[in-house]
Amino acid sequence: MSSKLVLVVDDEESVRQFLYDVLTDAAYRVETAVDGQECLDKLVKLKPDVLVTDIRMPEKDGLSLLEQIKSLGITTPVILMTAFGTTEVAIKAMKLGAFDYIVKPFDLDELLNLVQRAAEQTETVAAFRPHDQAAEPGVVNLIGNSPAMQAVYKDIGRVADSNATVLIQGESGTGKELVARAIHNNSSRRHKPFIKINCANLPDSLLESELFGYEKGAFTGAGASKVGKFELAHEGTIFFDEIGEISLATQAKLLRAIQEKEFDRVGGTATIKVDVRILAATNRKLKQSVLEGDFREDLFFRLNVVNIVIPPLRERKEDIPLLVAHFLAKYNKEFNRQVKGFSTAATQMLMAYDWPGNVRELENVVERAVIMARGSVIVPEDIALAGRQEKTDVVQANRSNLSLKQIVADVERQTILQALTENNWCRTTAARVLGINRRTLYAKMKELGIEGGQKIPNGE
Numbered sequence: 001m002s003s004k005l006v007l008v009v010d011d012e013e014s015v016r017q018f019l020y021d022v023l024t025d026a027a028y029r030v031e032t033a034v035d036g037q038e039c040l041d042k043l044v045k046l047k048p049d050v051l052v053t054d055i056r057m058p059e060k061d062g063l064s065l066l067e068q069i070k071s072l073g074i075t076t077p078v079i080l081m082t083a084f085g086t087t088e089v090a091i092k093a094m095k096l097g098a099f100d101y102i103v104k105p106f107d108l109d110e111l112l113n114l115v116q117r118a119a120e121q122t123e124t125v126a127a128f129r130p131h132d133q134a135a136e137p138g139v140v141n142l143i144g145n146s147p148a149m150q151a152v153y154k155d156i157g158r159v160a161d162s163n164a165t166v167l168i169q170g171e172s173g174t175g176k177e178l179v180a181r182a183i184h185n186n187s188s189r190r191h192k193p194f195i196k197i198n199c200a201n202l203p204d205s206l207l208e209s210e211l212f213g214y215e216k217g218a219f220t221g222a223g224a225s226k227v228g229k230f231e232l233a234h235e236g237t238i239f240f241d242e243i244g245e246i247s248l249a250t251q252a253k254l255l256r257a258i259q260e261k262e263f264d265r266v267g268g269t270a271t272i273k274v275d276v277r278i279l280a281a282t283n284r285k286l287k288q289s290v291l292e293g294d295f296r297e298d299l300f301f302r303l304n305v306v307n308i309v310i311p312p313l314r315e316r317k318e319d320i321p322l323l324v325a326h327f328l329a330k331y332n333k334e335f336n337r338q339v340k341g342f343s344t345a346a347t348q349m350l351m352a353y354d355w356p357g358n359v360r361e362l363e364n365v366v367e368r369a370v371i372m373a374r375g376s377v378i379v380p381e382d383i384a385l386a387g388r389q390e391k392t393d394v395v396q397a398n399r400s401n402l403s404l405k406q407i408v409a410d411v412e413r414q415t416i417l418q419a420l421t422e423n424n425w426c427r428t429t430a431a432r433v434l435g436i437n438r439r440t441l442y443a444k445m446k447e448l449g450i451e452g453g454q455k456i457p458n459g460e
Helices: 013-025 036-046 062-071 087-095 108-120 147-159 176-185 204-212 248-260 286-291 297-303 317-335 344-352 358-372 391-401 404-422 427-434 438-448
Strands: 005-009 029-033 050-054 078-082 100-103 166-169 194-198 237-241 262-264 271-273 277-282 306-309
Touching: 005 013, 005 036, 013 029, 013 108, 029 036, 036 050, 036 062, 050 062, 050 108, 062 078, 062 087, 078 108, 087 100, 087 147, 100 108, 147 176, 147 306, 166 176, 176 194, 176 237, 176 277, 194 204, 204 248, 204 262, 248 262, 248 297, 286 297, 317 344, 317 358, 344 358, 344 404, 404 427, 404 438, 427 438
Parallel strands: 005 029, 005 050, 050 078, 078 100, 166 277, 166 306, 194 237, 237 277
Antiparallel strands: 262 271
């Protein structure tokens, strides 16, 4: 039998017994606790090798328990279990020093692998102490519970409270700026400035003066001195978006500022020292740019201390429903609409699309759909996807995985919607066109989830 001791904490007896049986079968010694206080008592008394605890518990939740454990200097690696793998939970868990966390329902092999790694690496657990907790970290709109995004959240949590330079890579529209803001908002610099520079939008002739500022008379039109972005970001964070677009000449000056934490204003003679954290993002493959001579290798290594790669939306399609719900709520509020959601066919259309513009494109599609929706449910006719096949082709492709009953229902739905649309949503006229009575049309609309539309007076 293994000498490794695992302490399991959960307020539900069935869960405790289940994990007790699983871990015992895997040759671990197992102790259990029903709440945070019993857990603390057993941690001090038994000194287990690994702690596995639920997050949602009465009185003291798992995150509060984790925070107390770390404040007491206890280094037992903690694995958190949760059915709610949100951005805030993920970032806070890793920031408070969790060894890892696992989302229910979880794969048993995954849990046992985590427990094994935690038990083997007890002495190297990342037990980061939280910084001043007087203010809650800023909220960020990072949405998604997919394994790929959970990995991103963990990286943010691990790196946030350090001063490490971070290179954020990903395609356009994946949310690189949101990741940068999440890192800043969860760092000890969060009350200081977050300064963004879009390197692609500034010509090289202006970029240097934007970064470092200039003295009066430095060039034609410089009628007064100007403070640069580096000075504005003092004690805070400076974020270089599309860092791969800057010229080699500016790269050399930027490298000096990052390495030495000092620079000269354009036209100035005094050296200015600053304390800034550097975050950078790019949709380019910078390693390839280095090989092609377009990007300095020394600057690349200086920026690439920690690398976070954001997956494209096509590789995490399971997050689309969550993203759609978020954007739907946002634009319902913004446009004072009451759209309830997307129909099954509309959702299938979104899931089948590859989203070359990533999350940004999805948001634009949802925004337009909310504006254009004729009823309380968004249907395929309300959705416009750039560069896709004709709607009928997409619908036909979506039907490949449907049963005969679902295909028939889909055809009925499309036919009824077409009749309603062509007749200004007058049910009486639409029913006549379809060759059915009005009562049958009402029943079919209810059965197929067709609601709303523009009514005309006495049109029933």
